[in-house]
Amino acid sequence: MIVDDEEGVISTFVDYLNSAGFQASGYTDANAALRALEETPPNLVLLDIMMPELDGYEFCRRMKLNPRTERIPVVFVSGKDREDDAMLSTREGGALYISKPVPFDELKEVVNLALENRL
Numbered sequence: 001m002i003v004d005d006e007e008g009v010i011s012t013f014v015d016y017l018n019s020a021g022f023q024a025s026g027y028t029d030a031n032a033a034l035r036a037l038e039e040t041p042p043n044l045v046l047l048d049i050m051m052p053e054l055d056g057y058e059f060c061r062r063m064k065l066n067p068r069t070e071r072i073p074v075v076f077v078s079g080k081d082r083e084d085d086a087m088l089s090t091r092e093g094g095a096l097y098i099s100k101p102v103p104f105d106e107l108k109e110v111v112n113l114a115l116e117n118r119l
Contacts, residue, residue, distance in 0.1 A: 002026040003033045003059065004048040004077070009100070013046065016104055022111060030054035034062060037069050044114045047094070049078040049085060057092045064093040073114040077102060 002013045002024060010026030017024035025042075027033035030051050037045075045063070049056040056076060063069045076089040079100040086097040098110060 001033065001036070001042040001044070002046045003030055003051070003056070004028065004046075005030075005051040006048070009048070013107070016107065017111065020108055030056075030059050034059065037063065037072070038066070041069055041072060043072070044111060045072055045074045046077050046111075047074050049076055049089070057088065060089075060092045060094060073117075075110055075114060 002010050002017075004010050004013075004026065005028050007028055010028060014024045014026045025036075027036065031054055033045075034054075047056045047059060051059075056078070060074050060076075063072065063074065073095040074093060076085075076094045076097045077100060078085060078089075078097070089097040095114060096110060098106065102110075
């Protein structure tokens, strides 16, 4: 699952990951994504930090408080490239923090590591 308020980022990630053999879906609305998590928990969430209404940190907090979704790895993918954001994303339950733009080979490697439970 990809959660980002930028439609272009979602479509790029979804298209690439689907072509690489994964099943990816995306949400521009964080609240809709939380509801979808409840219905069909994904194996991984790629999560933007800066989103309207509900930022990535709060999204992750809510995920980690829910027994049904607490074990899903979260990879923060953000245009914010600050050291304190990387630290905060880890404190909030993220497995990893990567900065946009993300090279496709790095994105694929991160997804593979997360799915193999190595993050």
